[in-house]
Amino acid sequence: MIVNLISGPRNISTALMYSFARHSQIKVVDEPFYGHYLLKTGLDHPGRVETIQSMSGNTQEILAEIKEMESTNSNVFLKNMAHHHEGLDWSYLLSMKNVLLIRDPKQLIASFAQVMPHPTLQDIGLKHEADILDYLVDNGTTPIVIDSNDILANPKKGLSQLCQQIGISFEEGMLSWEKGAIPEDGVWAKYWYKNVHQSTGFAKQKTSERPLPDHCNDLYEVALPYYQKLKNYKLKHATKIQSKK
Template sequence: MKILSLWSGPRNVSTALMYSFAQRPDTKVVDEPLYAHYLFRTNANHPGEQEVLNNMENDGTKVLNQLQKLRTDHSIVFLKNMGHHWIDLDERLLDNMEHVFLIRDPKEMLPSLINQLKDPVLRDTGLKVQKDLYDILTKRGKSAPVIDAKLLLTDPQNVLQKACNALNIPFYPEMLKWEKGPRTEDGVWAKYWYHRVHQSEGFTPYEDKKEPFPKHLEPLLEECEPYYKFLYQKAIKI
């Protein structure tokens, strides 16, 4: 069994990518298994936080060790993880997984994030931890493809084919379409975050943002940009 961990940030079309992988006949998906661990360690103020803590294992080391023993008929287990959920964990836990990163331009991500988190800080974006994780994996001799959300939405088939090649797994055309509505794998937080993806039947074509960037987010944007630019240089291009 291959465990494939996605390291994303919020509002990066990560749930759409999870739904995409759920269409594969060889893959079981798991939605944000480290979310309760993150909330427990940080006391972050998130929508429905107590419900998440009550419904999930709060110890991330236990979670990742349990996933190694997961019994499934599928040959791939796809974990949709948020980068910032990696906190106070032993890097050796990364060794028995393959990894892929999903990033999004913070100019587009931050105005969306404030719909759920009114006053986000750098930690909430996941970008710094994504960069740190990329460096850790490189140091440990592991390669990890990087997917940029804009490029994924612009040409999903091309980007997914290249990502699958990099991960040494087959591409399935079924990954491009899914049925509207929630999935049984959705976390208990879906009612706060997943409204748009539940209306989708595939990757929504990319459209430029027309609204001006919120002025109060400019300092956070400046913090985010170096991490995004570093990872974008590594991203699969079309």
């Protein structure tokens, strides 16, 4: 099985990757389409040249590598950014277990602006997540939508529920990890993963309540409806699951 975590940046996606890397039956892969995305868009992200040189930019090669991993591992967990899927033929998603990870855009944008001072809707991925949600639902596939704040509020409960929806067993070891990098990190980790490298488990960052920069207010207003759409789907889906029990 291939589990495809689709997230925006500055969420707990890296922490989730570290968590699933601790599972005894899962192989994790860090942002396999990042190199392709940088080549396609020409964006000047931190570590751009290193990233492009470190991985294939050919999506067919990437997907073939992922399928090969699936054939030699019980389960593969992809940590992906939603905007990295832009311009791709999404039909491959229909054979994966897709998990859409969302975060309040006020927190997301304020955090992202610490690394890239003038973020755009393209950068934060919420519209891309909403578009992917529509595609999956229209094609008869039910994605899992989770809010990072729910995981942080009760990591054991949140991870147990997520594992149940994915169809794998929860393992206690997923709740913690050692400080520092893991071998699966992309070369861009030194630019983006500082907080996770200093952590040993899921914890709300003190900086998560930082104020939204004034110049990002317009972006927040544009992004909010996409977040609300995804959050409403999460709530409706959770209600359906509970009603079946």
